[in-house]
Amino acid sequence: MSNNTHGAEGQGCSRRLIVLEQREGVLKSTSVDLWHRMQMQCKGSGLSAVLLGPVDKENPSLQLSGPGVIHHACDERLRRYDPRLYRRIIGELFEEGGFSELLFADTALSRDLAPALSVRLGASLLSRCSALPEAGRCHRRLYSGAAEGTFVASSPRAIVTVSPSSILLQPATVFLPDILPLAVPAAAHDDLPSIVRQVVRREGMVDVAEAGVVVAGGRGMGSAEGFALLEELASLFGGAVGASRTVVDEGWRPHGEQIGQTGKSIAPRLYIACGISGAVQHLSGISGAGTVVAINRDSHAPIFEVADFGLVGDVGEVLPEFVAALKEFLKMQ
Numbered sequence: 001m002s003n004n005t006h007g008a009e010g011q012g013c014s015r016r017l018i019v020l021e022q023r024e025g026v027l028k029s030t031s032v033d034l035w036h037r038m039q040m041q042c043k044g045s046g047l048s049a050v051l052l053g054p055v056d057k058e059n060p061s062l063q064l065s066g067p068g069v070i071h072h073a074c075d076e077r078l079r080r081y082d083p084r085l086y087r088r089i090i091g092e093l094f095e096e097g098g099f100s101e102l103l104f105a106d107t108a109l110s111r112d113l114a115p116a117l118s119v120r121l122g123a124s125l126l127s128r129c130s131a132l133p134e135a136g137r138c139h140r141r142l143y144s145g146a147a148e149g150t151f152v153a154s155s156p157r158a159i160v161t162v163s164p165s166s167i168l169l170q171p172a173t174v175f176l177p178d179i180l181p182l183a184v185p186a187a188a189h190d191d192l193p194s195i196v197r198q199v200v201r202r203e204g205m206v207d208v209a210e211a212g213v214v215v216a217g218g219r220g221m222g223s224a225e226g227f228a229l230l231e232e233l234a235s236l237f238g239g240a241v242g243a244s245r246t247v248v249d250e251g252w253r254p255h256g257e258q259i260g261q262t263g264k265s266i267a268p269r270l271y272i273a274c275g276i277s278g279a280v281q282h283l284s285g286i287s288g289a290g291t292v293v294a295i296n297r298d299s300h301a302p303i304f305e306v307a308d309f310g311l312v313g314d315v316g317e318v319l320p321e322f323v324a325a326l327k328e329f330l331k332m333q
């Protein structure tokens, strides 16, 4: 990437456009995290962001702090992800605004949209960066975390997806961003609906990529029924249930809960792995997690190498006691 896009930090920041995501009218915490991390890096120089779809104004997560402008297309057609419309609106805004860098949080949506936009805009794609890019460089963990590589965009334009962080940042500032309405183009003939099937997660369930606490299960849970205990534990924490790929392949849990290389990258403050061996492909999805707790009956399981707290034992014995103790503790609060 040429230096002129990233010379003075302020100038570089003004040429960056952040894509904020909403789901079902709620701003995603990964987007809030990205916005606030950018605020810290750009030290008060105004940011630009784009948000597609209506957002519940009462929701506190809309309270993004720090100076900047949010181009908001508050149109019902954009409530659900529409690849063609999203690609067109973001692409046009990027070109008209003279931006040079488009930033996404690494999510299921960005994994679909970022490559398509990279083709449309002729921009280099730097995906799954472990931190915000600096001076056009992005660091990414490789081979499931065994190595780290530095990637430099080869084109003057770049599209960057950034892995979430478990550290919640809220810059101390009195500024709030301005919201600018963004017009949605009338559907063109080629804007035929491209979604043939949509699977909506059960109401009330927290998305594993958004949750502050994730309780995940592996083959060691024994069966789909074994996950009832994990659901109970997750709900006591107000968190989400996650799963290893084995569990998903067995059909015990939906793919939306899979964590790892071919699943979701997560960054909860607390991650509890139950009956999960800790294969590298699984660990690559939890590198952003804060505190890691592992419960496994094999004291040599690789998961213990990354765990902050480890409990060697059978999940069938440990988990009921854990749930009972947590309930007791919560009663006293």
Ligand SMILES: Cc1cc2nc3c(=O)[nH]c(=O)nc-3n(C[C@H](O)[C@H](O)[C@H](O)COP(=O)(O)OP(=O)(O)OC[C@H]3O[C@@H](n4cnc5c(N)ncnc54)[C@H](O)[C@@H]3O)c2cc1C
Residues within 6 Å of the ligand: 217, 218, 219, 220, 221, 243, 244, 245, 246, 247, 258, 259, 260, 261, 262, 263, 264, 274, 275, 276, 277, 278, 279, 280, 281, 282, 285, 295, 296, 297, 298, 301, 313, 314, 315, 316
């Ligand atoms: C290209 C590729 C991509 C992949 N992507 C992913 C991915 O995204 N996510 C992912 O998770 N995997 C992924 N995998 C699969 C990965 O390699 C492992 O096979 C998988 O993570 C293992 O799942 P597991 O830990 O649930 O099962 P296992 O490896 O079978 O481990 C089960 C663990 O449970 C413990 N256990 C058994 N019974 C009990 C009990 N009663 N109490 C306590 N502990 C018990 C065992 O000691 C063991 O450690 C991928 C593999 C490949 C090749």
